[in-house]
Amino acid sequence: MVAGSLSDAAWRARVRTAALTSDEVAVTALADRAGSRALKSQLTAADRRIAAAKGLDGEVGSLLRLRLGDASMRTALTAGTAPWVAAATSDDNATTITAYDSHGLAHTLDARKPPARPVYVVDIDGAKALVAGLNVLSKELARNGIASAAPAAQQDLADPSRATAATSGFWTTRITAVELSDDEEPWSKGDAEIYTLVTGFGRDGNVRIDPVDMPYLDNDGTVYRPNQILVNWANYKYNLADAVMMEEDGSTNYRDLAKAIATVLLAVIDQGAYIPLVNAVLEAIPDDWWTDDPDYVDSWYTLAQSDRGTRHGARGNGWMTVEPYFVQQS
Helix, strand or coil: CHHHHCCCHHHHHHHHHHHHHCCCECHHHHHHHCCCHHHHHHHHHHHHHHHHHCCCCHHHCCCEEEEECCHHHHHHHHCCCCCEEEECCCCCCCCEEEEECCCCCEEEEECCCCCCCCEEEEEECHHHHHHHHHHHHHHHHHHCCCECCCCHHHCCCCCHHHCCCCCCEEEEEEEEEEEECCCCCCCCCCCCCEEEEEEEEECCCCEEEEEEEECCCCCCCCCECCCEEEEEHHHECCCEEEEEEEECCCCCCHHHHHHHHHHHHCCCCCCCCCCCCHHHHHHHCCHHHHCCCCCEEEEEEEEECCCCEEEECCCCCEEEEEEEEEEECC
8 A cells, every 4th residue: 555655756756855864754744734635545554554463543643654764765765766565573483574666566574684776664653552552451450350550651650549558648659770681683673662561469459450551661772761660669568569561562452461461461360479460471371462562571570668679580681680679759
C-alpha cells in the first residue's frame, strides 16, 4: 500500500520532505493533509485493524508511523534516489528484511547492514501504543479480579488518594540507574518500548500487579538514570515484590495478556509468607510470544523494601540500581 503510493511523484516528494525533517512521520495524517482520500482511507482502515489486534480502544487514534531506516540513507534520499518500503521487524535474530519498490517488486536486504538505497520503515508508534495498552492492561486486570493501579508513570505519587500509607508519606523503591544488554539488532528495528509489571500481595492478601511505563529505556547498552519510582510499598502487604520487564511490540495484545495473567494469578493464595510470583507471570505469557519476537526482557525476584544497590536480572539481560525513597505528602 505505502510502497505503491510512492509511484505518485508529488506524494513521493511530500513523504521525502517529511522523512528528512522528522524522526517519525504520522503517515495517515500526512495523507489527509495531502488530500489523498483513497490512501487515507486505506491507512485509516489499517490503523483500526492494528488497534483491534492489540486489544486497544478505538479512541487510541492513528498508530502507523513511517521513518527512514538508517541515518546513512539520508544522502541518497536527499539526492532523489527512489526509496523502497519495508515493515519493521520485531525479531532481533532476523538475518534478512524484505522491502518493496513502488512497482510492488520484493527485494531481500541484509538485516544487519543498512543498504545504500534509502528504505522507509513502516512501524507503529510504540510509545503511544504502550501508554494506551498499559491503561487497558490495568483496567482488564481489575475487571478480571486482579488489583492494579494506573500505570506508574502517570500516577501522582504525592496524592494521598493514591496510597493507603500514613498521611506523612510512604516508602517506595526508586530506580537510580538501569541498563539492558548491548545486543546487535536489525537496522530496521526502532527504539524499544519497555514496561515492567510489578507484582506481589496487596494489603488485602490478594495478588496485585502494577504496570510501570519506562519510556526513556530506548536502547540496549545505554545506562539511564531516571530516578523513577518502581514500587509503591503502601500498596503491598509484605516488604517484598517481584518485577517482570517486558517490551512492547506489534504482537502485544493487552486484553489477552491481562486475561492470561489473571487466569494464572487468581489461583495463587496468600499463605502467610511471601511467595515469588515471577514464574507465575512468565507461565501466563502466551506461547507465541516466545517465538521470533521475545517480549520478555528480564525479571527480578524478591525486591525488598530495604534494597539499596545494583540488582542484576535473573535472565542476565539487564541490571538496575535501586534505593529506598520516601515520598513526603503535603
